[in-house]
Amino acid sequence: VIPDDPELRAALEARSGVPSPDFAARLGASLRRRRPAPNIMPAIAAVVVLALCAATIGVLVYKRHLQPHQGGVASSPRLGSPTPSLGTPRPTASETPSPSELFMPTDVQLDPATHDVVWAYIPFDDALFRSIDQGGHWQQRSLPRIHGGRQPSISFVDANHGWFVNPGEPETQCNAASVAIWRTVDGAASWQQLKISGIDPEQCKENISFVDLNHGFLTAADPNRRPTIFRTSDGGRTWRKATLPDPPGFVSGDGGFTLRAGIVRKFAGVLLVEAAGMNSKTQKVDQYVFRSVDGGATWTYAATVPYDVETFAFVSATRWMQGASSETTDAGKTWHKFQSDYSDAAPVASTFVYADGQVGYATVRGDFHRTTDGGHHWVMPKTPWLLSG
Amino acid sequence: VSDDPSQILERAKAGDGQAFEELLTPVLEVGFRLAMTMLNDRGMAEDAVQEAALKAWRNLGRLRPGSPLRPWFLAVVANECRSARRTRWWRVLRFPEITTSQRPSRLDERIDLAAALESLPTRHLLPLTLYYHLDLPIAEVARVLRCSEGAARLRIHRALAAIRPAMALEVDS
Numbered sequence: 001v002i003p004d005d006p007e008l009r010a011a012l013e014a015r016s017g018v019p020s021p022d023f024a025a026r027l028g029a030s031l032r033r034r035r036p037a038p039n040i041m042p043a044i045a046a047v048v049v050l051a052l053c054a055a056t057i058g059v060l061v062y063k064r065h066l067q068p069h070q071g072g073v074a075s076s077p078r079l080g081s082p083t084p085s086l087g088t089p090r091p092t093a094s095e096t097p098s099p100s101e102l103f104m105p106t107d108v109q110l111d112p113a114t115h116d117v118v119w120a121y122i123p124f125d126d127a128l129f130r131s132i133d134q135g136g137h138w139q140q141r142s143l144p145r146i147h148g149g150r151q152p153s154i155s156f157v158d159a160n161h162g163w164f165v166n167p168g169e170p171e172t173q174c175n176a177a178s179v180a181i182w183r184t185v186d187g188a189a190s191w192q193q194l195k196i197s198g199i200d201p202e203q204c205k206e207n208i209s210f211v212d213l214n215h216g217f218l219t220a221a222d223p224n225r226r227p228t229i230f231r232t233s234d235g236g237r238t239w240r241k242a243t244l245p246d247p248p249g250f251v252s253g254d255g256g257f258t259l260r261a262g263i264v265r266k267f268a269g270v271l272l273v274e275a276a277g278m279n280s281k282t283q284k285v286d287q288y289v290f291r292s293v294d295g296g297a298t299w300t301y302a303a304t305v306p307y308d309v310e311t312f313a314f315v316s317a318t319r320w321m322q323g324a325s326s327e328t329t330d331a332g333k334t335w336h337k338f339q340s341d342y343s344d345a346a347p348v349a350s351t352f353v354y355a356d357g358q359v360g361y362a363t364v365r366g367d368f369h370r371t372t373d374g375g376h377h378w379v380m381p382k383t384p385w386l387l388s389g
Numbered sequence: 390v391s392d393d394p395s396q397i398l399e400r401a402k403a404g405d406g407q408a409f410e411e412l413l414t415p416v417l418e419v420g421f422r423l424a425m426t427m428l429n430d431r432g433m434a435e436d437a438v439q440e441a442a443l444k445a446w447r448n449l450g451r452l453r454p455g456s457p458l459r460p461w462f463l464a465v466v467a468n469e470c471r472s473a474r475r476t477r478w479w480r481v482l483r484f485p486e487i488t489t490s491q492r493p494s495r496l497d498e499r500i501d502l503a504a505a506l507e508s509l510p511t512r513h514l515l516p517l518t519l520y521y522h523l524d525l526p527i528a529e530v531a532r533v534l535r536c537s538e539g540a541a542r543l544r545i546h547r548a549l550a551a552i553r554p555a556m557a558l559e560v561d562s
Contacts, residue, residue, distance in 0.1 A: 002545050005521060005553070011502035012522035015429045019421040023435050027442060031413070032406040106436045124440065151472075255508075348432035365436075 108363045108385070112355030113156040120368070121154045122385050128188055132159055134359060135370050135381045141188035146180070155210045160187045163216065163236055167205040174204035174222035181208070181218075181236050198239035199230055210236075211266035217296060219261040219273075224254045227261045227275060231296035240297075244275055247288040247301040253280050259288070263353075264296070267317035271296055274305065274312050287312060289320070289332055303332025313352035315360070315374065321352060324362070324375050342369065342378045395454065402449050409446050416459045417442075419523055420466045426518045427470035429507065437469040444469075460532035463519070467533060471511050505552050513548035520545050 019027075109121040120129045120138070129138040146152065146166045156162035161184065168178030179199055182191040199205070203220035210216035214235050221227040226246065230239040244259060252258045259277035266272075276287040287305040292298060305312055311323035318331040324342035328335045344350055346364040354360035354375075362369040368383045400408035420441065424434035445465045452461055506514065519530045531541035 002520065002527075002542060003549070005549070007502060008517065008549075008553070009521050011506055012426050012518055014503065015426045015506065016422045016522060017425040017431060017434070018418055019435075019438070020431075023421075023438075024417060027417070027439055028410050028414075031410045031442065031446070106440055124443070346432075348436065 106365050107151075108366055108368065109154060110351070110353050110361045110363055110368075111154055111156050111162075112353050112359065112361060113158050113162075115355055115359055117156070117159045118355065118361060119154060119156045119162065120383070120385070121152070122366075123151050125385070127385065128154065129384060130159065130187060134372065135361065135368060135383070138384050140384065142190070143188070144182040144191040144193065149180075150177070150204065153206070153208050155208045155216065157210050157212055161185055161210075161213055162188060163208055163210055164191060165205065165208040165218065170204045170222075173224060176201040177204045179205040179218070183236055194236050196237060196239065198232075198241070200228070200241065203228055206260065207263050209263045209265070211264070211271075215266075215295065217264035217271075217273075219264075221258065221260040223256040223258055225258060226252045227259050229261055229264065229273065229296060229299065233295070242292075242297055242299055244273075244290055244299050245301065247286075247290075247304065249281070249304075250277070250279055250286060250288070251281070252277075261290075262312075265314045267314070269293070270317055272302070272314055272317070273299070274314070305332060306335060311349050311352055313354055313360070315354045316357055319357070321354075321375060323350065323352060324371075324378070327375075338375065340376055340378070342371075342375070344369070398449075398452070398454070401446070409449070412458055413442060413445070413462070416462045419459065420462055423463055423466050423518055423523060424470055426522055427467070427511070427514060428473055433473050437473050438466060441466040441469045457529075457532075460525075460529050463523075463525075463533045464535065467515055470515075474511050502552070509548070509552055512544075513551045516541065516544040517548045517552070 107123050109123070111119040111121070113119060116132055116134055118131050118135055120131075121127070121143075122129070126143060128141045128143050130141050131138045144164055144166070149169055150167040152164060152166045154162060154164050164182040164184070166180045166182075168180070170177035178201065179196075181194045181196055183194055184191050199218065200220075203222045203225065205218060205220050207219045208216065214233050216232050216236055218230040218232075218239065219227060220230065227244045228241050229244065230241045232239045244261060246252050247259075250259070257278050257280035259275040261273050261275040264271055264273045271292040273290050273292075274287060275290060276285055278284070279286045289302045289305060290299040291302040292300070305320070306322060306326070311321075313321045315321055315327075319327060319329045320332060321327050321338070322335070324340035325338055326335055327338040342350075342362065344362075344364050344367060346367075348364060350362045350364035350367075350369075352360060352362045358372055358374050360371045360375055362371075362378065366383075366386045367380065368386065369378045369380050371378045397408045397411050401412050417438070421434060421438050424437045424441075425431065428434050428437060441462065445462050448465075452458065509517075516530060516534060519525050519533055520527070525533070527538050527541055530545070531538045534541050534544060536544070
């Protein structure tokens, strides 16, 4: 017998809510518009397996029929004729990026690699796009084939070189989690999984960020310990770790009172990273910036940021933005309002990233916004992944 | 255009958005209430339900003919909520998980239910929400949890024990 519990019912009811008419209308409109692309990977895999099986059987039968008649030398021309290349290793990534119909993602990870090059990873459809003209045009690229795990992340340093991280499913409370890292050198036409060493199993692996071809960072965190930032100086093969210290007024503790680090950025030899977490004293989320001048071997507290973890972005070593409405130009000492025409109708916060002092991008619910004047004016170029774009 | 549910399902499977909307509308509110209760955040709940709706449509072919849509869709929503809760633990682990050592030592000690729900692991919050908030019959709870009815009852009991140690002791006694 399951006992009734009116108090529990009331507490659950207090958390609940009904969909707003606007949300229901938007969802209905998007459903009426078009069906999402079917997930055809299982079908493709089945076809490939069948084809390989058929080819294998065909070759075996062919060789068996040939054997009684062949006399060593005479057989070579026929055996040398084109047959299915069974001995050729198959790449783990699809060689040719194929277009696919995408449908209203709610999450797009943008990575501005250079002034002109920007990459977009859409976890919903496991799709990767590259633009070499600041989002004016997009080309779909391939991704490593992965199975399971938490949400992957990408990092590119130009139009060709990039990394893809697939964090493994974590143990309870992120006590431990594996990680796999792939690298591409040909603009995500193909990927090679790296043999990595030095990354501890402890903590959930989260954000990867490379600042050049060799130097990169991988953040890790859990609800009970201080966050870790692994660093590599050989393109991702070997890693060493450093721990973020507690900033003033923040004491890391069990049960979620810990920080999580974001993307590491490099400006003129100085590394900066933002980290946010629930403060056990104030019961509010606080946000901080840490800096490193020794390549990530040690990190020190740099500033406290007015909290808005979703919208914080580094523009330069000293100019940081909170969305498009607030900025600091003295590395967080003072903040002031910022005039911008950025707007979106989403009830959740946008994510902002800047390629340099002028070019930046924002995304929310799959939208793509671009600024080329440091955040004052924004436009919405069309994107291939957003149905309503 | 037929109103026969099986034909609507077939049209939806064939890519008819209006047909899928017809199927989805009756279960949208209950799916949203599940997401809200699990995530306690309207923006995140909207995202979860939207993703669930699209995934449900994409995978509609996996729904067996004659099977009810509601538990299947709720299972998809629950999966999305699980993923969303994993990504931001400071929303869900603001307070330490209730463990044996942290339970109130006296039965009459009042538990802050709201805080306890906030920190409750998904494996416990989901069965409680399905049973106590959405009022689903135990058979449907079992379908959403993809387990037997007995296992579903057990999971509800365990979730109760995690959030209401006093009540669990009363039931046990």
